Amino acid sequence: MEAKQVAAQLRCPNGEQAADVAKQMNKANLGLNQQCIALLQLQAGDKVLEIGPGNAAFAEDVVNTAENIRYFGLDWSREMVDEALRINQHLIESGKAQFQQGNSAKQIYQNSQFDKVLTVHTLYFWENPIQHLAEIKRVMQPTGLFGIAFGHRDFMQDLPFTAYGFELYDAQSVSHLLEQVGFTIIEQQQYIERGVSNSGDMVDKRVEILICKLS
Numbered sequence: 450m451e452a453k454q455v456a457a458q459l460r461c462p463n464g465e466q467a468a469d470v471a472k473q474m475n476k477a478n479l480g481l482n483q484q485c486i487a488l489l490q491l492q493a494g495d496k497v498l499e500i501g502p503g504n505a506a507f508a509e510d511v512v513n514t515a516e517n518i519r520y521f522g523l524d525w526s527r528e529m530v531d532e533a534l535r536i537n538q539h540l541i542e543s544g545k546a547q548f549q550q551g552n553s554a555k556q557i558y559q560n561s562q563f564d565k566v567l568t569v570h571t572l573y574f575w576e577n578p579i580q581h582l583a584e585i586k587r588v589m590q591p592t593g594l595f596g597i598a599f600g601h602r603d604f605m606q607d608l609p610f611t612a613y614g615f616e617l618y619d620a621q622s623v624s625h626l627l628e629q630v631g632f633t634i635i636e637q638q639q640y641i642e643r644g645v646s647n648s649g650d651m652v653d654k655r656v657e658i659l660i661c662k663l664s
């Protein structure tokens with residue numbers, strides 16, 4: 450795939466390539482997602498929202514972290530929601546997971562519905578990040594935690610596909626956005642790994658993980 454096509458697929462996996470793109474993302478982002486899940490301090494009974502889970506291959510890791518966790522996946526790609534429904538059938542049937550198609554800028558969820566919210570490698574695509582973050586705050590319990598992970602600008606800018614529609618950030622600029630909306634960062638980690646990228650090349654990754662509470 451050409452860089453422009455890769456960028457479009459990462460933004461919103463679609464068409465015949467979508468399922469394969471999701472599998473590639475699962476391979477590229479496995480360790481990062483596991484690290485984010487570990488940092489979210491999941492507890493028994495938590496309701497967890499993931500924004501942009503793709504095919505939600507890691508939903509099982511979330512629900513298996515503690516007793517009675519309920520997982521909600523929200524993705525704006527129809528194809529990703531269909532794949533998530535297909536591969537997580539067993540979790541849906543046991544009432545542990547559900548999936549919706551939608552945009553985190555205007556969510557269908559009620560106020561204070563979730564104990565934890567997570568989003569990994571999605572921020573670059575948000576036209577008005579403040580609007581998305583304010584919606585995340587609205588659907589979170591006052592005692593909840595929000596985890597956001599994104600590739601650092603210095604790493605991302607060398608990837609050919611980020612020239613096409615990616616807004617790039619560093620930890621400072623994202624911290625500023627989060628604070629504007631009313632989040633307080635309680636933990637900041639860099640996830641460093643040499644591994645395959647979303648386009649299949651070997652790269653040295655540098656990803657920022659920020660865990661926040663409501664101020």
Ligand SMILES: C[S@@+](CC[C@H](N)C(=O)[O-])C[C@H]1O[C@@H](n2cnc3c(N)ncnc32)[C@H](O)[C@@H]1O
Binds near residue numbers: 503529568569
């Ligand atoms: C680059 S992929 C990352 C997938 C997965 N989180 C991972 O770590 O491998 C971005 C995914 O988020 C979805 N997405 C991005 N922004 C979104 C938003 N604001 N609301 C809902 N889905 C979004 C896209 O459709 C896509 O499935």
